[in-house]
Amino acid sequence: MDTLMLIPASLIVFALGASIGSFINVVVYRVPAGLSVLFPPSRCPHCLNQLKSYDNVPVLGWLWLKGRCRFCKNNIAMRYPVVEFITGLLFLVIFGIFQFSPLTMGYWVFCSWLLALSLIDLDTMTLPNPLTKSGLVLGLIFQTILGFINSNNSNSWTNAANSLFLAVLGAVVGIWLFDAIAFVASIVFQKQAMGGGDAKLAAMMGAWLGWKHLLLASFLACVAGVVVGGGAMLLTQKSRKARQWGKKMPFGPFLALGSLITIFIGEALISSYLELFPK
Template sequence: MDILLIILANFIVFALGASIGSFINVVVYRLPAGLSLLFPASRCPHCLTQLKPYDNVPVVGWLWLRGCCRYCQGKISLRYPVVEAVTGLVFLLIFWNFDVSVLTLGYWVFCSWLLALSLIDLDTMTLPNQLTKPGLVMGIAFQAVVGFLPDANWTRLASHLMTAILGAVLGLWLFDAIATVGSIIFGKTVMGGGDAKLAAMMGAWLGWKYLLLAAFVACLLGVSVGGSMIILSQRRWGYKMPFGPFLALGSVITLFGGETILSSYLRLFVNGT
């Protein structure tokens, strides 16, 4: 019976995540275009026929229709089920790590926000204020809830709020400074303003310490991927590449492994000296 309950719980979590992933696909498509996120209902991007509920089942619907519209046979992008499946898996990973808790609910929201921002940045090279600003506010609210519960500890609440605010301010100032210095050195814009706002949002959710780690990981990933693309595809140095996805990935890596990474660093390079 316990095994069946565990399987059922994991299925529900994955299905919830996949459903959120389906909505993320809607946000990524409609928000940059200035369209309503709720109306009209989901339609085929080719023939604009409204989809039936059974066509819209996350992952399964795309597989059942073999990646084609039921009505016009137009191809439906593979990205739709991939985003749904990835979101479901991320929800599962968070659930496995943080169990049934406020942290799980909060990190579900945080990672969903990061995924939506990453995909929009990949598509449009922008990080819209409609997501970064509310994401920052929710990060501060999340820290307040975590600090206040479960025993109404006002001291811990103040500490968590200070951590969130310091993290947000540090993220904004740090990336604004990087953008300014980079523009002076290279004589052109090297980083969009949206990256600083995303960093501020990350700082609110993660706190200043883990923000720095996430930013460091993001820079490592960005340099590695960018350098590889230059070598393998013979792109010219200085071509534009969205940095938001790397910041998001750095945040997720820090979320799951930040404590281990920092403790390993302190043990090897600080305590070992």
């Protein structure tokens, strides 16, 4: 891409991502509470006053208000601008890798779903069905469209059908794999070791990534979970809260992290692994 076009395009992409991040904040707050994500418009959770349009500008609005509500002066959590900023960066990285392509649009959607689900899992230890199911359906649609676009005119519908079949296969592998892990773990530990939402999230990941990349993402998630959870549990007695979190940490954010790594460098990791076993 021409350098003169890259800078304004990057600014637009970051602004778009930050705006989506603002909506993700709404989803994270309202979906677990059973509230509509569209109505009423954004408002202060303390005094319930509707936010002014200029106060609702992603990242900048929080800075203008100095982290306080214009009306009741209660603190506005720093997580709001942080989520907006991170979403903007994610959009920018995806755009930098995949440029103007269907993959860019698709992965923007996928990563938005992953971020929303991760934050909800951190807050409530749940992965809401409306998000995992809608994410699964969008993954199937995405792979079907991708198969249609990436084929020649003579067999476009056949290729689309094949892509849909592989997406369904990935979803089935995801839910079967994690259901099996949960079943075995419940026998070993004599208690529920994994929530049903993790299997549904894995099914969603399988639809978007395919079964091969799903396995890689799941492996990376397990490695990250062991490192973070084990580190938290090894803290001193003074950090009892952190050790308790290590025992009851949600797995959804690690699955999301594994998916992100797979999107960005999955092919390179698989190629490096295969090079260890030359024919």
